[in-house]
Amino acid sequence: RKPIVAVVGRPNVGKSTLFNALAGEMISIVKDTPGITRDRIYADISWLDKNFTLIDTGGIEPDSGDIILSQMREQAQIAIDTADVILFMVDVKQGLVDADSKVADMLRRSHKPVVLVVNKVDSFQKYMADVYEFYNLGIGDPWPISAANRMGIGDMLDEVVRHF
Ligand code: GDP
Numbered sequence: 001r002k003p004i005v006a007v008v009g010r011p012n013v014g015k016s017t018l019f020n021a022l023a024g025e026m027i028s029i030v031k032d033t034p035g036i037t038r039d040r041i042y043a044d045i046s047w048l049d050k051n052f053t054l055i056d057t058g059g060i061e062p063d064s065g066d067i068i069l070s071q072m073r074e075q076a077q078i079a080i081d082t083a084d085v086i087l088f089m090v091d092v093k094q095g096l097v098d099a100d101s102k103v104a105d106m107l108r109r110s111h112k113p114v115v116l117v118v119n120k121v122d123s124f125q126k127y128m129a130d131v132y133e134f135y136n137l138g139i140g141d142p143w144p145i146s147a148a149n150r151m152g153i154g155d156m157l158d159e160v161v162r163h164f
Pocket residue numbers: 009010011012013014015016017018058119120121122145146147148149
């Protein structure tokens with residue numbers, strides 16, 4: 001079967017923007033798949049000679065911090081259970097927050113391959129210095145992207161498919 005790549009991260013970091021950017025350009029099918037988890041969205045993606053299924057683990061309603069964290073843990077656990085590679089997205093403009101560290105701890109303990117993606121790096125010149133902070137998560141190199149401006153996505157995908 002095709003490898004599964006799941007995108008996880010806090011609300012508003014840009015998971016769905018990345019998903020749509022990838023699906024819009026390269027997709028064969030985008031569909032809601034009811035019954036597994038509310039609002040999980042799947043797309044078939046091709047990159048170079050590699051094919052994989054991308055899952056956008058959306059569906060978190062921004063609410064109180066505690067609820068977000070428990071939903072993130074649940075989401076991360078689903079990704080750990082079902083994905084071959086986990087794309088863990090953080091937001092350079094928000095910086096490193098506590099919920100990021102907690103989810104990173106979970107992902108690290110799972111021993112699944114994790115690609116740490118730092119989104120909203122709309123200008124590499126302006127924001128690159130802020131990207132290095134995310135080394136503190138202890139889950140490897142941060143890959144800077146701007147999902148909105150479609151920057152850095154090729155290098156990020158190269159890193160994702162390296163784990164297949
Ligand atoms: P999700 O909750 O993680 O799925 O985040 P969304 O994809 O819904 O995006 C949340 C907000 O961040 C939206 O207003 C997006 O337009 C914005 N956003 C997403 N990617 C970028 C980016 O690369 N740069 C900037 N500046 N904003 C972005």
